[in-house]
Amino acid sequence: MGKNGLNPALDRTARMLDLVPYLATHQGISVDDLAIVFSISPSEVLDDLTTLWMCGLPGYTALELMDLSFETGYVTISNAETLSRPRMLDRNEVLTLILGLETMLEGQVSQKTPLSLQIGSLIEKLSQFLDVARLIQAGTPSSSTVRGVLEKSISSRIPIEIDYHSLTRDELSTRIIHPLEFTFLNENEYVYAFCELSNGYRTFKVDRIIGTKSVEKVAAYRNPENLSAELPLSRLVVSIKSRERDVAERFNLSTESLQMHPSKEATVESFTPDWAIREIMSFGGEVSLKMPQTLRDSLRQRSQRALGGYN
Amino acid sequence: MASRKSERLINLTIALLATRRYLTKSEIFRSIEGYEGEPSSMERMFERDKDDLRNLGIIIDVRGVDPLFEDEPGYRIHPDTYSLNLGELSGTEIALLSLAAEAWRGAALDQSAHTALIKLRSLGIASDFDALPNLSPKVRVSSQSFLPLTRAIAERITVTFKYRSARLKDEVRLLNPYGLGGRKGNWYLVGEDCDRRALRTFRLDRIVGQVELISKPGAFHNDPDFHVLSFLDTHLFEPRDIAQLRIRRGRGHSLRVEANLLSSDDDFDLCDLPYSNESRLIDSILWHGDDVIVLSPPELREKVISHLKRLVEIHG
Numbered sequence: 001m002g003k004n005g006l007n008p009a010l011d012r013t014a015r016m017l018d019l020v021p022y023l024a025t026h027q028g029i030s031v032d033d034l035a036i037v038f039s040i041s042p043s044e045v046l047d048d049l050t051t052l053w054m055c056g057l058p059g060y061t062a063l064e065l066m067d068l069s070f071e072t073g074y075v076t077i078s079n080a081e082t083l084s085r086p087r088m089l090d091r092n093e094v095l096t097l098i099l100g101l102e103t104m105l106e107g108q109v110s111q112k113t114p115l116s117l118q119i120g121s122l123i124e125k126l127s128q129f130l131d132v133a134r135l136i137q138a139g140t141p142s143s144s145t146v147r148g149v150l151e152k153s154i155s156s157r158i159p160i161e162i163d164y165h166s167l168t169r170d171e172l173s174t175r176i177i178h179p180l181e182f183t184f185l186n187e188n189e190y191v192y193a194f195c196e197l198s199n200g201y202r203t204f205k206v207d208r209i210i211g212t213k214s215v216e217k218v219a220a221y222r223n224p225e226n227l228s229a230e231l232p233l234s235r236l237v238v239s240i241k242s243r244e245r246d247v248a249e250r251f252n253l254s255t256e257s258l259q260m261h262p263s264k265e266a267t268v269e270s271f272t273p274d275w276a277i278r279e280i281m282s283f284g285g286e287v288s289l290k291m292p293q294t295l296r297d298s299l300r301q302r303s304q305r306a307l308g309g310y311n
Numbered sequence: 312m313a314s315r316k317s318e319r320l321i322n323l324t325i326a327l328l329a330t331r332r333y334l335t336k337s338e339i340f341r342s343i344e345g346y347e348g349e350p351s352s353m354e355r356m357f358e359r360d361k362d363d364l365r366n367l368g369i370i371i372d373v374r375g376v377d378p379l380f381e382d383e384p385g386y387r388i389h390p391d392t393y394s395l396n397l398g399e400l401s402g403t404e405i406a407l408l409s410l411a412a413e414a415w416r417g418a419a420l421d422q423s424a425h426t427a428l429i430k431l432r433s434l435g436i437a438s439d440f441d442a443l444p445n446l447s448p449k450v451r452v453s454s455q456s457f458l459p460l461t462r463a464i465a466e467r468i469t470v471t472f473k474y475r476s477a478r479l480k481d482e483v484r485l486l487n488p489y490g491l492g493g494r495k496g497n498w499y500l501v502g503e504d505c506d507r508r509a510l511r512t513f514r515l516d517r518i519v520g521q522v523e524l525i526s527k528p529g530a531f532h533n534d535p536d537f538h539v540l541s542f543l544d545t546h547l548f549e550p551r552d553i554a555q556l557r558i559r560r561g562r563g564h565s566l567r568v569e570a571n572l573l574s575s576d577d578d579f580d581l582c583d584l585p586y587s588n589e590s591r592l593i594d595s596i597l598w599h600g601d602d603v604i605v606l607s608p609p610e611l612r613e614k615v616i617s618h619l620k621r622l623v624e625i626h627g
Contacts, residue, residue, distance in 0.1 A: 013317040014367050017324065018429055025435030037429065051314050055321045057329055058342035082329045083321075085394035086433035090368040091465060092423035092458070093430070096450075100411025100424070103448040115443070122404055125397055132465045134538045135490040138450065147449060165564050170599065172564060189449065244479040245517070255479055282598040284618030288625045296626050302600050303622040309557075309604040310616050 015040070016048050020066070020083040027076045034075065049075065057082070094130045098123055102138040149212045150191050154179045159196070163211040164204060169274065173197065176215055177204070234273045237291040238280060240264040247287055250279055265290070277302065319345030323360055324369065328393055333374050333385025361386075369393060395430055402439030405431060409438055414448040419457035452498060454515045456522040457491070460500060464488045466528035469505065473519040481519050486511070487531040490539030499543055503531070512547060550585030554592060555606040558582055562602040566595060579604075593618065 015038060022037070023029070031049075035042045049070050056065035056079070066080040089097070105119050127133040153160045159178045166173060175197035182191055189206040240247050241264070248255045251268045270276040277299045280287050289296050326343050327334065336357065340346045346353045361371055370392045373384050400408075408431050415424035456472065463470045470488055473481040488502040489510075498515035557579040558566060570582040586592045589611065596603050596615055605612040 009316045010320075010363055010366060013320045013363070014426075016317060016321060017367070018426065018433070021433035022429060025433055037432075039425065047314070051318050052321070054318055056325060058322075058326055058344075060344055082325045085390070086430040088368060088393060088395050089427055089430060090423070092420055092461065093427035095461060096415050096420045096424040096427055097408055097411045099450055100414040100448060101407065103414055103450050104407070104411065118404065119407060122407060132461070132490075135464050136461055136492070137490075137540045138493045170562050170564060170602065172561075243477060245475055245477050248479065255475065278598045278600065281600065281622060282594040284593060284597050285621035285625055300623055300626040303619050303626070306597075306601040306604075307616065307619045307623065309601050310612070310619075 012048070016052055017083060017087055019048055019052065020077065020080050021086040023068075023075055023077040024080060024084040028074050030074050031070060032073075046070070089126075089129060091130065091132075094126050095132075095136060098126050098130060098133065099136070099138040101126075146209050146212055147189075147206060150179050150182075150206070150209075154181065159215055161213040161215050162204070162209045165208045165210055172210070177202075182206070234270050234276065234292075234295075236268045236270065236273070236276050236280075236289060236295060238266055238268055239288050239290055240266060241286045241288075243283060243286050247283070251276075315345065319343070319356075320360055320363060324364065324388065327371065327386055327388040328390060330387050333372075333387050335383055335385050339386070395434070400434065400436055402437055403442040405434070405436045406438040406440045406443055410443070410448060414450045415452075418450050419452040419454060452515075454498065454518065456500075456515055456518045457498070459522045459524060460488060460491055460515075463522070463524050464490060467531055467533065468524045468528055469526035469530045470502075470522050471525055472522045474513055475517045475519055484511075484513070486513075487533075489533050489537055490542070491515070492539035492543045494540070494543050494548060499547070501539060501542055512543070548587050550587050552586060552589075552608060554584045554586055554608065554611055556582050556584055556596075557604040557606060558599075559602040563599055566599070566603065581606075589614075597622075 019034075019038070022034075031042050031045050035045045038045070040048075049068055052066060053068045054060075054065070058064065066083075067078045069076050101119050101123050105116060105123075149160060157178075159176050161174060161176050163172065163174050165171075175195055177191075177193040177195050179191050179193040180201075182189060190203045191206055191209075192201065192203050194200070195202040238247075244264070245255075247253065247266070251266075251270075253266055253268070268276060273295055277289070277295060280289050280299060281303065289299050322343050322345060323339070326339070334342075336354075339357065340350075340353050346356060348356075364371060369388060372387055372389055372392075375384055409428060412424040412428040412431070415421045418424075460470070462468070467487070469485065471483060471485050474484050476482050485505040486500075486502040487505060488500060490501045492499050492501070500513045500515055500518075501510065502513075503509070504511040555573075556563075556566065556570070558570070559579055560575070566584060567582070570584040573581040573583060575581070584592075593611070593614055596605060597618055605615050
C-alpha cells in the first residue's frame, strides 16, 4: 500500500499528475528541491520525470509529448497545458484546510477583525467542495497567537515574558521564560522552558499562557545543559473506589496497570505534592491517599479547613 | 510494470481532458498508447483504469455519443471538475491556507495536508505572510481513529470500536457515525448507538485500538439538519443551572473565567457561575479547597459538604 492507502502505481500516478502543475509554476527548480517538496528521493523524482517525458496527447510525436528538460539537475517543462492546472482537492485535503482554518479562527479574539472575516470566507469557499462540512468541525480552543510567539522565541532564542495561570497553585504570575520545545500529553500542548522566576526548567501548559510580551533587556538564552538536575519526585500511594478512567486520565497512569490491579491501588508520581492533593480531593472520597502519612495529614487538614467555610 | 501502468493512466487522463467531444472506447484503444492485446483484455484494462482514475478523485463523464445508438458510450473529463478552482485568491489568502495545512504537521491527516499544500503552491500565487500576525495554529488530532471515522461519516458506513468505560472496562460499541466535533480541547464522536438505539457521544481519546468499518457505504440515513457543534453544545455544554459561589480573592481563576462577579468583601468575591455538568463542577469546587464555598443551589452545597466530610473521615 502507498502513502494514501492506494497501491504504489496509483500513488505514483497521483504524484506525477501533481508534479506537472508544480513544475509549470516553478520552472528551473532543482531535482533536489523537488525531492524535498514531494517527500521522495531524488532518484524517484528522476524516475517520475522520465516517465512523464513519454506522456502527452495521442499521436505521441514530439509535437504532442510534454517537453521536459532535467539533464542539468534543474527542471523545466513546456507543452503541458492540459495538465498544468492543479488537480481538485480531495475530501481529506479540503477537510485539513477547513479544520486548520477553524483552529485559527478560534485563536482570534474577535470574529469581526478583517483577518477573521477573511478566514471565514475561505472556510465558506472550501465548504462547497466538502459534503461533510457540518458533520466534521474543529472548533477546538487554541491560542495560535501565543503559540506563534513561543515558536518565534524558540527559533530566535530570545526569551519572552508570559502571564501564566498556574493550575497547580491556582495563581496568576508574570515570568520570563526561555522556551526550548513543545511537548504533547493527552492532546494537551506544553512548552518546556527555563524559567527565570523559579530559576529552573519548568513545563507550561500552552493554553494557560494568557498573554505574552517581548522583553527589553535580553539575558543570555539558557540551554538545558543539566537536565538531570530536576525537581524531587514524590510518590503517592492511592486507593481507588470508582471513576478509574478519570483517575487514569488525570494522573496520567497507564490504564493497563490499573486494569490489572485487583486491589485498585496505584502509585502516583508528582513533582508538586500540592497539586496531587488537590486532584485527590476533587474525587470527593472515591480516591483516598494511603501514603505518605505527612501528605495524608495535610489532605485531612485541608478538607477540615474547607468544611469550616460552611459553618 | 508499475511505470507502464502510470504512463497509460496519465496518457488516458490527458486525452480525456484535452478532447472537446466524447471519445468512444474504440477511439481510445486506437489512439492512446498502452492499450494493446486481445479486445477482451483491452476491455478489462480500460475498466480497471477507469476505476483507478475514480479512486484518484477524477470524475469521468460518460454519455451516449450517438443519439440513435445508445449502446456506444463516450468518455471525457471536464476540465472544470478536474482542476482546482477557488476563484481569485490573494497572497494573504494563500498564506492563510498554507498555515492551515501546516497546522497538521505530525497530526492524523498530515499526508493529505502535504498534498493539499503542493496543489496550493502549484497555483503560482506568491503567498504573503507579512500581512499576517504571528499565527501558528496547531490541529490537535493524534488519534488514529480520526481518518477512518471521517470516511465512515462521509460515506455513512457503520463502525465498531472498543470504548473505555468510566470503570476502565473496554466495551465494544456498534455505531452509525453522524459527526466529529472539537470542543474544549477534546474531539467528540456523535452517532446512533446500534445496540442502545439512541444518540451517544464518545471522546476520541477514549477509543481503544482500531475503528473498523463494517458496512457498505450508505448503510444509514442521517438528519440533513444535523450540525455537530450545535449538537455538542446543546447536549454537553449548555448551562443547566447557576451556582452562587464565594471565591477567595486572587484564587479560583479557572472558575472565574466563566463566572459573573456580583459583589466583593475583604477576602471573597461573590460570583454567579452557570454550569452544565454538576459532577464536574463538584470536582472543581473540591479541588479549590477552602478558596471556594458554595452558597446555592442547596443540593449542590449539601453534596460538597458531604464529600468534604467523607474526605476528613477516610483520611483520619
